[in-house]
Amino acid sequence: MSTTARMTMIQAINSAHDVLMERDDRVCSFGEDAGYFGGVFGCTQGLQEKYGKTRVFDTPINEAAIIAMAIGMAANGMRPIAEIQFADYIFPGFDQVVSELTRLRYRTAGQYTAPLVLRTPCGGGIYGGQTHSMSPEAFFTHIPGLTILMPSNPYDAKGLLIAASESDDPVLIFEPKRLYNGPFDGDPHKPALGWSSHDQGLVPTGHYTVPIGKADIVRAGAALTVVAYGTMVHVALESARLAGIDAEIIDLRTLIPYDMETIAKSVNKTGRCVVLHEAPRTSGFGAELIAQIQEECFYALEAPVKRVTGWDTPYPHAHEWQYFPGQERVTRAMTETLEA
Amino acid sequence: MSTTARMTMIQAINSAHDVLMERDDRVCSFGEDAGYFGGVFGCTQGLQEKYGKTRVFDTPINEAAIIAMAIGMAANGMRPIAEIQFADYIFPGFDQVVSELTRLRYRTAGQYTAPLVLRTPCGGGIYGGQTHSMSPEAFFTHIPGLTILMPSNPYDAKGLLIAASESDDPVLIFEPKRLYNGPFDGDPHKPALGWSSHDQGLVPTGHYTVPIGKADIVRAGAALTVVAYGTMVHVALESARLAGIDAEIIDLRTLIPYDMETIAKSVNKTGRCVVLHEAPRTSGFGAELIAQIQEECFYALEAPVKRVTGWDTPYPHAHEWQYFPGQERVTRAMTETLEA
Amino acid sequence: MTKAPIRNAPGFTVPEPSARPGGTPDFSALNLKAQESVSRPDPACPPQDTHFIANSLIQVLNEEGQAKGPWDPKLSAKTLREGLHLMLKTRAYDDRMLKLQRQGKISFYVKCRGEEAIAIAAGMALHPDDMLFPAYRQQGLLFARGRDMIDMMCHCLSNARDNLKGRQLPVHYTWEEGRFFSISGNLGTQYPQAVGWAMASAARGEDTVTASWVGDGTTAEGDFHSACTLASVYQAPVILNVVNNQWAISSFSGIAGGQSATFAARGIGYGLATLRVDGNDFLAVYAATQWAAERARSGNGPTMIESVTYRADAHSTSDDPSRYRPKNEADAWPLGDPVERLKDHLIALGEWDEKRQTALIEALNKEVLASYKKAESFGTLRDGPLSPVPSIFEDVFAEQPWHLRRQRQDLGV
């Protein structure tokens, strides 16, 4: 199938489910409000009607139970895709991820595996307050055995979800909810954009994959390297454009295992680097990237690698835009890095 | 009281409880097997008999419940010290730490606070396999609002625990269980040492504190800086001694908020740095330290900062000493950093 | 080895509500027949003596608006009128706040329409020193405790006078002065904390009781089990309320196990005292709360109370229930509306009339509007003023550590 269609990120995720479930009856999908209703963001809408209640269904409100159930089903030959309603609510299930999901293959020496996908909307920018805005990816990047993805557009969202479900490893996908209905460049005062005019809003209707472990250079440049993922990719693009900086902007897409080859090649070329994420700074995923960058690119670096991140506080509600690492802070970090 | 006594780390922790409970009847202590039995490592032995069952008691096996109960008690004027039997088992309570404990002061604008201490034995070196060997500190360092400590000897263990309980913030203390009964320099073939001949095994019997947020330079040196904590402090000391390297070795003691002033001063002086921890490498706490060091000491650094860590795998049982970042690996990293 | 008969397993069950949009709701499976004959055990009785109530329903107000049976708390007309007043106030407040959200003045809101009796009756039955750990749908407790409405609105407006400094989403109230704990966005987390709070009170020899509330959906969370286990083991002076309003966003109570057992029955397994009560019956909720409070206060341990009610409105301002349940489902709800039922009772007693009702509603609407005018004068989320920007770096720790100081500087504030 080579037809394409304009899709929002939500539609692209929905389409990925549809493609997967059509092809493989081991694929099933569940979560809080994810069955009949199709999810509070609508990512699984229409699927229960199409595939029936034992393949698409609602779950009790217990994130540990959802993940544990998914592990049991996956170990028993299914390919579950489970939705955690908000990334902020994944922590009751953290133990099932750390102690169980990601160790099963290892501790059984391959006798049992749990190839499943957990999807969860993350990130701020929607006035969601401290319990609907978290970007908790860093916690998960420290867990051996977990593949972690974060798409920044509909095309990648669908292609990565299909790749994730077809992978033999457990995969956690963070979906930046601020991007569900359109790109967001960090400026809350602009009118909201849809995906309809965006390159990556054109999505094949059929099966395709975006490779796990491969970053995407969304803007080639020579002055400095910006490593970003999720919403921050769009903030980086717009900040560079506005400031007229010839940045090479990398959309990581896969957080674990991250594409160090692409990063190192870029930093070795530019000699300067800024790392962005919405999550708090201390022990955020940026720390890992920087530790690795300074190790591999030490002699090429002409300035310290800067990070622009959320603050080390809970995500405040009213001061959303003072918390969110927006264009002003990104531009300043790029400029300072160029001038250092 | 200025008397001192020879204590193991277990005895020092026990003594800290005793001093605290004697002085302040808001202090109470509980955990799985921590009441009548006094804890599987004996850290709270004798306390129930002395202070009674509503101050020292056993809990159901539910780490979320333990932490939640402690939050409720702390918010209601107590000063609980709760034991999590092994750090590997703290994850069922992760949500209570991330979403509740560490946000209470913030989200209530100071109307409610939860000043409490969580203590938990961590780390490897005891053939405990993947569920009795974890060093999960990095997960917690990404949570705003949590003070995190890790002592490397009896003196610090007692002084930090007293400081923690007297702090108005929630404090998580990781206790390297390999050090409970004696220092361990990373060589499993040497006969086990006790604390009796170690400087820091001499502990005041009464009240004193070790300041939170202050690192300890356990060896002054000029050739390079080693940042370590817990068991790795001893491994670093012995590795430097054996290799005859004039390392400046910093025992961090407080992980959050870490003593960047001491680290930066040292690295600016030596120009070279190695960071050590037992936990897996990717997104370990070493990444945060390195990201900050390269930012603050960039122009002083003469070589990339190296990390010596556990591998990005679950902690294997039989190959304990191939996993543990021992003397050979530490020495090699120091040497390579000196030669880089 | 034995050989079991080989049959084709029928797959697993996914519970379904009695009706979806377009269908006809049917609540008969809930067994909500008039139950005024449920006996009232002594509040100091063994828990087992209450377990039959988990499969029954405590009701005081019958269909004729009369108070009947052993659970009648025999409240004065003054108290009943106060209850009605507070419920109507809650409803007037809710309606206004919804409008404000639609106008973009506040970012989010959650109504409790149809569930007013649960918070108001409990709030009145408890002692002012008793501690409250509510969920987000018990705003009535704040009114019952006499919180200033302007303060509540300032919180929802996230303005400069928000006592939470704009840090929390609207309706996530905290009010220390009123012994009202902090509402968490994370479901159920406060339930076991309430038990810890109660234990600390008991350890100090205080005679206060702690009460907490979760929804039917939230009973599925592990923290529900934590609370029940702690309460059972330590016999803490705590009241664990389950507000079964039939829905958890789009999931009906069956998705939390409500088709297999009542939620009150969960308490049986822990040896808790268990009451199941008509949550739309002000007097029944009052009586059950009073019973449980007396039990806890006199050292006889915890009680679980399921209040059976119906979420008459959307889950929140982000929700559209017409997509998952029949539009008329609220009307089909067999337990009626709590406000109407208390009003009818007062009228039947000759202590109230429709004219006073209309006047009261009007007065409350005016009060709410006037309060809002005042609250708005302290700012709105959209137009400010908000709490000072540096406040976002405060209260993370008791004292600001170096890294937060630097981050504040980095923001230039």
Place this chain on the structure above:
Amino acid sequence: MTKAPIRNAPGFTVPEPSARPGGTPDFSALNLKAQESVSRPDPACPPQDTHFIANSLIQVLNEEGQAKGPWDPKLSAKTLREGLHLMLKTRAYDDRMLKLQRQGKISFYVKCRGEEAIAIAAGMALHPDDMLFPAYRQQGLLFARGRDMIDMMCHCLSNARDNLKGRQLPVHYTWEEGRFFSISGNLGTQYPQAVGWAMASAARGEDTVTASWVGDGTTAEGDFHSACTLASVYQAPVILNVVNNQWAISSFSGIAGGQSATFAARGIGYGLATLRVDGNDFLAVYAATQWAAERARSGNGPTMIESVTYRADAHSTSDDPSRYRPKNEADAWPLGDPVERLKDHLIALGEWDEKRQTALIEALNKEVLASYKKAESFGTLRDGPLSPVPSIFEDVFAEQPWHLRRQRQDLGV
């Protein structure tokens, strides 16, 4: 507001066992009187019809060694002898492994003395295709399923033939071929996973049943609640076993809420079928398992079974029970020893005698020793050989990513 009577709260309760070291144990509160008269509902009955059993006790073997009552599974003498054989084998294995741990040959061990009937009878009553999610004290299931003892020992020795490549602590068996899941060091985590497994089986229309086991102490974990909730909502073909052996390391069952209700009663709150069974009665465990398996297999949903037993030995090789319970407590245990009781029954039937018993034990001891000699020839933890060092970097992911490849190189292997 009402004013409750002001009393001094008595503080909270911390449950205590009937006796501590030096004291005299008393198990009368457990209500373990002979209960051979407990009726046996139809396995397809509504869950409620079983709830009375949660507060009773299914027993088949009476004090005279006779099989009585409606639960008697009427097994052949051959099957009974097989059960005895397997229990004795488990015991012989346990005793040898303890010695080996004391000699430093293995790093850790957990015995199941006194609880052999629970695993062996269940293992025999289930179908070989049924799936097992055990805790660490059901090693008997491996024997019941016919696992090679040498393989089990190789795992415990962490040697080159350990099928887990030395990655797990001893006794954390996995055996895919025998449909035996991976034992986790983390308590309770596998319980809700078992429900998920069962749901997948049911979704495919298979007629297999999934069974899982946790200890009394573990029932307190949130995952216990997760499993019960899932089982209740989806009516999965699963058997949820609680092995109540009175202790959780040093904490007696009261610290898990066992003084407030039986553990079987937990199931009532979820509307599960609930059985409480004499765990030291081989026939009773067999019958209960058979009942629950038949129920699940025929699409009638989940069952919770509490097996009441006693942990006759230390928690593990790291434990010293004399520090927290009376030395003679095992002797005071009213339900006796499962091996002795089955032996007495067989003797009473004229199908066994003391001589054969002695001979069997001797033969088993020999078998175990011979197996050990063989197993040891494949290596020990202390002296090797172990699985190859590079294996520590394998099986983290399906394929080794770059960072693990580098780490392997860094280790020089």
